[in-house]
Amino acid sequence: MISDDKITTIYFIVDEFFKEFNQVLKDYALQDQKNKKRNRKSALSESEVMTIMILFHYGAFKNLKHFYQGYVQRHMKDKFPFTVSYNRFVELQKKVNVPMAVFLKMMCLGKCTGISFIDSTPIRACHIKREKQHKTFKNIAQKGQCSLGWFYGFKLHLIINDKGEILDFILTTGNVDDREPLKSMDLHKWIFGKLFGDKGYIGKDLFEQLFIDGVHLITKIKKNMKNSLMLLQDKIMLRKRALIESVNDELKNICQIEHTRHRSFDNFVLNILSALVAYSFFDKKPSINTWSDIIDQDRLIAA
Structure with a gap:
């Protein structure tokens, strides 16, 4: 299972990113004065939705619905006290598609x-x-x-x-x-x-x-x-x-x-992006020794 420290770390980084992302979006976005849209807050914030998607791909869960209903809503009430239904959660995923792509490009690439x-x-x-x-x-x-x-x-x-x-x-x-x-x-x-x-x-x-x-x-x-x-x-x-x-x-x-x-192309793209972000948070990734490290090891063996 995912440790509490890892969950807190991921949520903190995602939440800090959204503060800056929403501020930049507010400063540079064009506003339509004629067709104003309601800006009603959801029970789950965008940072919480993105964090849940990353946690799903970070662990060894196979099915998002089972992860959300059987793990998040039952065993993570202290971290996500105000959850929504699974159908509503699937609808909220579309709102974090663009932020997830920006987060991956800016924060997660090596x-x-x-x-x-x-x-x-x-x-x-x-x-x-x-x-x-x-x-x-x-x-x-x-x-x-x-x-x-x-x-x-x-x-x-x-x-x-x-x-x-x-x-x-x-x-x-x-x-x-x-x-x-x-x-x-x-x-x-x-x-x-x-x-x-x-x-x-x-x-x-x-x-x-x-x-x-x-x-x-x-x-x-x-x-x-x-x-x-x-x-x-x-x-x-x-x-x-x-x-x-x-x-x-x-x-x-x-x-x-x-x-x-x-069941939709938008959620397919979000699945790809979330998996790549989750991989970037892995504590241990596959790696190799570079050529300089190989030379140093040979010198130590020869000595």
């Missing part, structure tokens, strides 16, 4: 260390055999292929550093090539140094474009390609590319970033 890893993972909307019967993401989700076969849904493209921290992400449809997000500066805008990826990122034009932008793309080669010289530390770090696979595994099996129970 810093580039010069060593980064990139990969994409499928986010299935439904089983591939039911793609023509699926209605929630009709005309939005697309059929794609990954190493595990065909799927129907989306792709989550991630870039992480050697500490396991997420540097940037982008969500695309399932039929988008893995190299497409890198061709624009949107995904690697804050990335520098060496970027390690799998064979799906091989491309001469992409390599040259990234090299001009200050990013050295390093991948394994295919059987029909000519071998090229590579530094020893690059070969070692390329073998450590499984680090991002571990991050994807935690996002899917712990943070529940993928499930087929979505």
